[in-house]
Amino acid sequence: MSGVDQGAFAALRTQLQDAAASFADGPDALADILLGIVDDVDRALREPLEIFPVCHHSPASALAMARRLREKQPKVVYLELCEDMAPLLTELRNCRLPVAVQAFATEVEGFPVEWAPLSVVAPITEASAEYQAIAYALDTPGVELVLVDRSADHVFQWQEQGARTAEPADPDAPPAEEEAALHGDAIGVELGDLRPRFVELEEHLLHHGRVRHWSEWWHQYVELPLGDSDHDTYRQVMFLIGSLFRRLAPGNPHEVRVDEDRERYMWTRVREHLTATGTDPAECLYVCGAFHAASRVAEFGVHGSDTFEISPPSASTWQYGLIPSSHAAIEAQFGLAAGSVSIAATEWAKNVRRTGVRPFRLAGQTGASKPGKRAKPAGPATPSAPADPVPATAPSDKLAGFLRRPPVLDRLDEAELLGWSVEIVRAARRNGYLASTADAIAVFETSILLAGMRDRAKPTPYDFQDAAITCIEKDVVPGRRDVRRLVEIMMGGDRIGQVGYDALPPLARDVHDRLAPLNLKLQQRGVHRALLDIAGQPELERCSDVLWMLRYLLPDGAARPIMGERRLGERPIQESWDVALGTHQRALIELGYEGVSIEQVLEQRLRRAAHDPRATAATVLEAVEDATLYLRGHRLANELGEHALEVLARERSVDGAPDVLRRVRRLLAYYRTSEPALPPWIESFVKTGYAHYCTLLPTAFTDADATVDQVAAMLGFLFSMESLALSLGCDRTQLELALAQSHPVEPSKVALSWAAQVQLGRLSRAELRSRCDDLLANPMVLPAYPRYLSGFLHALEPVPGLVDFVVEAVSNAFRRLPDPVLLPWLPTLVSTLRSGGAELAPLLIREAARIFPGRLAALDEWVPPWLAPPVPDAVRPTPRADRGGGVALLAAHPATCDAVARLLGCDLVWESVASDPPGAALVTRHPDTATALEELLANRWR
Incomplete structure (x- = not known):
C-alpha cells in the first residue's frame, strides 16, 4: 500500500510560500504556518x-x-x-x-x-x-x-x-428558557x-x-x-x-x-x-x-x-444514563x-x-x-460487494482548486423566501404583534437587501431573521416570545428529545408504574392535572405517597399540589396535583442514579442532611419530621432522633431554638395522639433540652448576638416542656437558678425576663403593671418603651397567659406615648406580629375582641377594665351565713344553675320555702362550688 504522492501538494506549497513572502517582511514566520498546515493535511492523508x-x-x-x-x-x-x-x-x-448520553x-x-x-x-x-x-x-x-x-x-x-x-x-x-437548562451544570x-x-x-x-x-x-x-x-x-x-x-x-x-x-x-x-x-x-x-x-x-x-x-x-462511583436534550440546551x-x-x-x-x-x-x-419504507440496512448490497480499498495512489490536490474557486452564487428562491415572510407575519400575529401584509413585504425586501449588503445572492436564515426583527419587532415585545424566537420556531423549532420508557433507569420506571392508576401521559411534556379521590378510591393513597416524595426530591414544578396537604397524624381525603414529569425528565433520571426506589433515595438524602457536619439540632429534627411524614416508619425517625440528641448536646448557640421548639411541639403532638407511648429518643431529647437551655439561658439574655425571639423560644421550650421534663427527673430549681442568674440589659429582653418571672410566680401582675407605669412616667426611659412592648409581644410564646396584660400594655402605649415615639415603633410592631403572626396575632385579636366594645358608638363611653374603679363592697352579693355564698347569684340566674346541675349530674329539684330564693337546696349541697364561682366572676369584674 503506497502512501500519498509527495508531489500531490507541490503546487499548493509553492503558491502559499510565494504568498507568505509577499504579505510578510520575511517568509519565515508566515511560511512556517502556511506550509505547516499543508504538512498536517499531507500527514493525515498518508495515514493508513x-x-x-x-x-x-x-x-x-x-x-x-x-x-x-x-x-x-x-x-x-x-x-x-x-x-x-x-x-x-x-x-x-x-x-x-435529541438526547444526551450522561455520566x-x-x-x-x-x-x-x-x-x-x-x-x-x-x-x-x-x-x-x-x-x-x-x-x-x-x-x-x-x-x-x-x-x-x-x-x-x-x-x-x-x-x-x-x-x-x-x-x-x-x-x-436571548435569555435562556426552560429548554436551555436541560443539561443542568454538566x-x-x-x-x-x-x-x-x-x-x-x-x-x-x-x-x-x-x-x-x-x-x-x-x-x-x-x-x-x-x-x-x-x-x-x-x-x-x-x-x-x-x-x-x-x-x-x-x-x-x-x-x-x-x-x-x-x-x-x-x-x-x-x-x-x-x-x-x-x-x-x-x-x-x-x-x-x-x-x-x-x-x-x-x-x-x-x-x-x-x-x-x-x-x-x-x-468515584459513576452512573450512566440517557437524558433528554434540546437544540436550545446544546x-x-x-x-x-x-x-x-x-x-x-x-x-x-x-x-x-x-x-x-x-x-x-x-x-x-x-x-x-x-x-x-425504511431505508435498506447499510450492509453489503450483494455478497460479492467488497469494501472500498485504500487507493494505491493518493487523491489529487483538491485544496488548491477549492481555495481558488469563487463562491457559488445560489439563485434566489423567491417562493421559499416569500413563504418565510408570510409565515413569520402569521406567527407574529398569534403572539400579539400588530403585523400586517405590509410587514411581510418589508421582511421580504429587507432580507434581499441585507444579503446584498453582505455579498450574498441568496438570503440565509440569519439574514431573514435580522430582517424580521427589524421590520416586525421594532422596540416592543408584547408577548412571551420575541421575533428572534419566532423565527427559530418557524425554521424547525427547538426540538426537544425524550428518553423512552425502556431506556429509563429502574427508579424512573418504578415511578411511572406506581403512578399508572392516575391514567396520565407522564412521558409527554407539559403539565397534567391529577385528581385523587382517596376517600372513594383508597388505592390512590399510594399514588399520593409517591407524589409527595417526588415533590420533596424533584425541582419545583415536577409535582405541585393544588389541593391537599400532608401533616403529621392526618390522612388524605382528596388531593389535586399538577404533574410535569415529562418536562423534568432529566431530574427524574438523575434521581435514578442515586438508588433503585424513591424511598431509598429519600432515606439517603435525609441521612446525608442529618449527618452533615454543619447540621444543627433543628436540621436533624426536620429530617425526623420528614422521615415520619413521607416514609411512615419509625426505624429511620428513631435513628435520626437519637442523632438529634447528640447534636443538641454539642450546640453552644441558640440560633436554632425557634425551629427546635416548633418541631418538637409538632412531634410531641403527633406521638401523643398516634402512638401508645412516646419514643425513648424524644423523652431523652426533652430531658436533655431542658437542662441544655437552662445552662445557656443566662448567657443568651446578655449575648448581643442572641435575638429576643431566640430567647423567647428557649423559654417557650422550658415552660411548655416543663411538666414532661419534671416527670422524667428534671429539677425545676435549675430553671429558677438560671432565671435568677439572668441579668439582661436590652429592653426587650428585660420585658421577656419579667414575663418569665411572672410565669414562675416570682413576680405578681400588680408588680408588673407597676413597673410598666414607672417606665411610662420616666421621660428618660420613654423612648425605649416600645422595645419593652416588643419583648412583651415575644413573651406570648413562652407565657401565653399574659395576653390580656399585653393588650393592656399596648393600649396604654397608644394612649400615652407621644407620636414622635409611637410612630417609628409601629413598623417594629408590624414586623414582630408578622414574624410570629401564625401564633401571636390570633391571641391578641381574640383578647382585644373580648375587651373592646363591639360597636363604634359604644367606644366613646367605654372605660377599659384596667382603668375602671373597683366595685364597692355594698354592691357585691353578700352570701348568707346559713346558706353559703353565691345564693343571690344563683337565684338571679336559675338557667345557669340548671346547666351546671346537669353537668354535675345532680337532680333538678328546686327545694325552697317562701323566704328562700330558688336554688337554695343546690347551694346547700354544694356551697364550695357556688362560692368559687362567685369569687371567679367577681375577680374578673375587678
Whole structure:
C-alpha cells in the first residue's frame, strides 16, 4: 500500500510560500504556518487508517459521513466519544432525538468536594456525523463500534482546579428558557468542537465575512460550500480548517496539554484494539473532530509510538444514563448562536432531499420511517460487494482548486423566501404583534437587501431573521416570545428529545408504574392535572405517597399540589396535583442514579442532611419530621432522633431554638395522639433540652448576638416542656437558678425576663403593671418603651397567659406615648406580629375582641377594665351565713344553675320555702362550688 504522492501538494506549497513572502517582511514566520498546515493535511492523508474529520452538528459532516459509510462499509468504526459511554448507545433506539448520553457521579473521591455532583453529557442529534456512525455500526451485522476518547473520569482528572465552567454563551443570544437548562451544570463533551481559539482570528473572520457570530460564518463559508463536495475535497478542507485553528490557537499550556493528551489517548486505544483483534486498518474508519485529526503528537497513527500511559480511574462511583436534550440546551452549553442547531437540522433535511443520500437510522427509532419504507440496512448490497480499498495512489490536490474557486452564487428562491415572510407575519400575529401584509413585504425586501449588503445572492436564515426583527419587532415585545424566537420556531423549532420508557433507569420506571392508576401521559411534556379521590378510591393513597416524595426530591414544578396537604397524624381525603414529569425528565433520571426506589433515595438524602457536619439540632429534627411524614416508619425517625440528641448536646448557640421548639411541639403532638407511648429518643431529647437551655439561658439574655425571639423560644421550650421534663427527673430549681442568674440589659429582653418571672410566680401582675407605669412616667426611659412592648409581644410564646396584660400594655402605649415615639415603633410592631403572626396575632385579636366594645358608638363611653374603679363592697352579693355564698347569684340566674346541675349530674329539684330564693337546696349541697364561682366572676369584674 503506497502512501500519498509527495508531489500531490507541490503546487499548493509553492503558491502559499510565494504568498507568505509577499504579505510578510520575511517568509519565515508566515511560511512556517502556511506550509505547516499543508504538512498536517499531507500527514493525515498518508495515514493508513482512514481519518474522517467532522464538526459537531454539521449537516455537511453528517451528509459526507452517510455517503462515505455506504461507499466504504468499514468493519470497525472508531469514534471520538467517552469510552465508558459505549453500553448506553444501544438505548438510543428507544429515544426520540435529541438526547444526551450522561455520566453522573454523586459519590466523589479524588476530586474537590465542591465539584460534586460530577456530570458529563454528550448530546446527540440526528443531523450529526456521530449519530450516522452509531446507527450504521449498531444496525449493520459484523460491524464493531469502538469509542476511543477519554472516560468521564479522565475528563475531571484533566480539569483545572476551579475551572469547572462551561463555554460562555453567545452574548447576543436571548435569555435562556426552560429548554436551555436541560443539561443542568454538566460538562459537555462533543465530537468535533471546531471553533477558533484565537480571538483576533474569529473577530477578523466575522468582520470580513459580514456576519454577527461564528455559527453564521460557518454556515455561510464552510457548510454551504461543502454540502455538495466530493469525499476527497471534504476531507482535505476539514483537515485544513482543523490545522489552521490548531496552529493559530494561543499557547495556553493547560489547553494544549489536554488536547494533545486526548489525541495520545485516542490513538493508544485505537492501536490497542487493532493489535488485540488483528483488524486490517484499511477496513476501519476513525471518526474524530477536525481539530484533533490534524495532530502532530508522536503517538499519531497506527505506527505511532506507545509511550503514553493512561492513568487509572479514580474511586468515584459513576452512573450512566440517557437524558433528554434540546437544540436550545446544546446552543446554551456550547456557546452557539440561538437557533443555529435548529437551522442546521433544517439544512440537513434539505440536503437529504436534494442529494438523495439515504441517511442511517437506528431500527425502531422514534420518528423513523415505517418498516416497509425504511431505508435498506447499510450492509453489503450483494455478497460479492467488497469494501472500498485504500487507493494505491493518493487523491489529487483538491485544496488548491477549492481555495481558488469563487463562491457559488445560489439563485434566489423567491417562493421559499416569500413563504418565510408570510409565515413569520402569521406567527407574529398569534403572539400579539400588530403585523400586517405590509410587514411581510418589508421582511421580504429587507432580507434581499441585507444579503446584498453582505455579498450574498441568496438570503440565509440569519439574514431573514435580522430582517424580521427589524421590520416586525421594532422596540416592543408584547408577548412571551420575541421575533428572534419566532423565527427559530418557524425554521424547525427547538426540538426537544425524550428518553423512552425502556431506556429509563429502574427508579424512573418504578415511578411511572406506581403512578399508572392516575391514567396520565407522564412521558409527554407539559403539565397534567391529577385528581385523587382517596376517600372513594383508597388505592390512590399510594399514588399520593409517591407524589409527595417526588415533590420533596424533584425541582419545583415536577409535582405541585393544588389541593391537599400532608401533616403529621392526618390522612388524605382528596388531593389535586399538577404533574410535569415529562418536562423534568432529566431530574427524574438523575434521581435514578442515586438508588433503585424513591424511598431509598429519600432515606439517603435525609441521612446525608442529618449527618452533615454543619447540621444543627433543628436540621436533624426536620429530617425526623420528614422521615415520619413521607416514609411512615419509625426505624429511620428513631435513628435520626437519637442523632438529634447528640447534636443538641454539642450546640453552644441558640440560633436554632425557634425551629427546635416548633418541631418538637409538632412531634410531641403527633406521638401523643398516634402512638401508645412516646419514643425513648424524644423523652431523652426533652430531658436533655431542658437542662441544655437552662445552662445557656443566662448567657443568651446578655449575648448581643442572641435575638429576643431566640430567647423567647428557649423559654417557650422550658415552660411548655416543663411538666414532661419534671416527670422524667428534671429539677425545676435549675430553671429558677438560671432565671435568677439572668441579668439582661436590652429592653426587650428585660420585658421577656419579667414575663418569665411572672410565669414562675416570682413576680405578681400588680408588680408588673407597676413597673410598666414607672417606665411610662420616666421621660428618660420613654423612648425605649416600645422595645419593652416588643419583648412583651415575644413573651406570648413562652407565657401565653399574659395576653390580656399585653393588650393592656399596648393600649396604654397608644394612649400615652407621644407620636414622635409611637410612630417609628409601629413598623417594629408590624414586623414582630408578622414574624410570629401564625401564633401571636390570633391571641391578641381574640383578647382585644373580648375587651373592646363591639360597636363604634359604644367606644366613646367605654372605660377599659384596667382603668375602671373597683366595685364597692355594698354592691357585691353578700352570701348568707346559713346558706353559703353565691345564693343571690344563683337565684338571679336559675338557667345557669340548671346547666351546671346537669353537668354535675345532680337532680333538678328546686327545694325552697317562701323566704328562700330558688336554688337554695343546690347551694346547700354544694356551697364550695357556688362560692368559687362567685369569687371567679367577681375577680374578673375587678
